[in-house]
Amino acid sequence: MSKISPHPDATRGALAATGSFLIWGLVPIYWKQLAAVAPLELITHRIVWSLVFLLGVIAWQGNFPVLRAAFKDSRLVGLNLLSSLLLAANWTVYIWAVNTGHVIESSLGYFLVPxxxxxxGSLLLHERLRPLQWTAIGCAALGVGFLLFRVGHVPWIALSLAVTWAGYGLLKKKSALGAITGLTVETLxxxxxAAGALLWWNHTGEGALGRVDAWHHVLVLIVGVVTAVPLLLFAYGAQRIQLTTLGLLQYLAPSVQFLLGYFLYREPFDAARLQAYGFIWCGLALYSADGFWTQRRLLLKSVGAG
Structure with a gap:
């Protein structure tokens, strides 16, 4: 019988992945500081300054040949253009939601992503779902329906965030590019x-640069770091820890966002919303349990075969 030994960098990988999800969970605090800047302008800053940071990382990695080769493949360019539009839509909805008092509903969107x-996967890739996965989806659907009929509110922010992020992830699976190179292509x-819009706003005096105070200038200019650092940590961690562990850690980000919305920003969360979210959280628990049991069976089977 063969012994399964952990990856030598597993601990560092787990710490890196945890750090990435904690940053994503706490990032509403950062965006709240920029509430005076229009969400669309923040997205253009995010694109421009992320590109500066990412090109620095690409240069450090020596991956410019890979980047150039990506633009010679028209299919790959089209795929990344579509994924970049989904990512930009996700960012725009998220920043608008955070800065208009919808942090809790934003967290729901990322709870729904799995x-x-x-x-x-079932609808587009014709993947067969296990019974517990169908039950998990049913619980989530009940939760959304509960919000609609008991609260009288279609959770469009949560659904938009979940669909755009899940669609982005689906396209990323079809891309042959790594995380950093792929994001760089999308940003390019x-x-x-984005640069044209910023130049125009600066020309008309409507842009943030040159109009806000020094502290807000710093916040605007570090948006590339805020965007790219958790992605780098995530990419490092994802290569070194088991998929099951990564799947459980991903709930850290929306959990922290939810706690921020409830305790720090005092957003409304009544009994009806609690019941609706309870259905969704129950679905996530079932989904996670199904993933854990499936991975365990596969591990035991591989150990037995060895």
């Missing part, structure tokens, strides 16, 4: 439009 991923494709 279940939307499974649903898309949006850069002309």
């Amino acid at each position: 279940l939307v991923n499974v649903t898309l 494709l949006l850069f002309p439009l």
